[in-house]
Amino acid sequence: MAQVNFRIDDETKREAEELFNRMGLTISSAITVFFRMSIENRGLPFAVKMPRFPSKAELEQRMDDMEHGRNCHFHELIEVDDEETKPKAKPHRTANRRRRSVA
Secondary structure, X not given: OXXXXXXXXXXXXXXXXXXXXXXOOOHHHHHHHHHHHHHHHXXXXXXXXXXXXXXXXXXXXXHHHHHOOOOOOOOOOEEOOOOOOOOEEOOOOOOOOOOOOOO
């Protein structure tokens, strides 16, 4: 049996262990599943894509639009005071409501 060593940050390892434990797997068995699925799929068992970053021209156009108030979208949960420049979040509407039981 072969041994594979690799480094990963502590938080990712902890989260993965919790997930796999809930599934009844160890880290080792989960990695084995990943390898087996990669072999079966003759590649990674999921799509890997490069993130799409806007071009310099697109960024310049977006900045120009923002400076001139074009194509600016505001979220309904953000309230902006004229006197303040920072947006404020509105309180969640259902925060104080009780759930009704359905009979």
